[in-house]
Amino acid sequence: MNRVFAYPIVVGPESIDVMKHTNNKEYLRWMEEAATAHSSLLGWNTERYFKIGQAFVAKAHWIEYLRPTFLGDRLTMYTWVENMQDKTSLRRFYLMRDKKVCMLGATQWAFIDIETGRGQSIPEEVSSSFFCVPSSDKELKELGIKTILFKAAI
Template sequence: MHRIYEYCHLVTPEEIDGLGHVNNVVYLKWLQDAAVAHSTANGWSGRRYREMKIGWVARSHYIEYLQPAFVDQEIVVQTWISTLQKVKSLRKYRIVRPTDSELLVRAETNWAFVNYENLTPRRIPEEVASCFSIVPEQEEPV
């Protein structure tokens, strides 16, 4: 089980905006990619969720941009589960540049667990919850 998952990515030219750095919406895509990769690594792929007709939908995102990223730089998205409640979860993220350990982004997403057939909230099944560790605030990466 991956408590704090690390998703690595090399910035591509297509991700650069008119100011010469990574476009803001690209960071959101990286957050989602990291969340999906973390879930998959813990045994819950998108396919498995779809087959069971249950899964996660985003309710809100908070992103704090601290430093820019540029083409051909490697970035690492660190992600973990901060809270797991009856029908919702808070996932946190840090995006760092490993070459200089610079923190580029701090972010979090509020996720709701739903029935995919009618998009109504559904209690998180134990078989899903048991595959994820909660990382207490004092153990979060800094």
């Protein structure tokens, strides 16, 4: 059903910083890649957004680092849409390695007119393609995602 999307990541040498662990900026990149891949899977790739002249852009990000990650680590970034309102959407992220959480994240997305940059109401054809997964959802619990950790994120 693709409500909660699992995005696989292998930490490469380009992601490692002078401290010999993953640079903080990489987590944000992975969040964007996972969100884009999930959107594409649900039928909304970049080309389709440009075709309608509207798209989501990041309004705010929240990241909480809980465990470092290292070269060669095999990670899974879980992501889902928690809610969609008139002009915004909240997407959550949960990065795991060996069933342990490494990072929590969230992005508040604003839906805009690409030409003007102004906020637009999210059209039904877009919103109906995404499933909203509340923090109490059974699927999150089955994945081992402890939603209580998210209270600090926003």
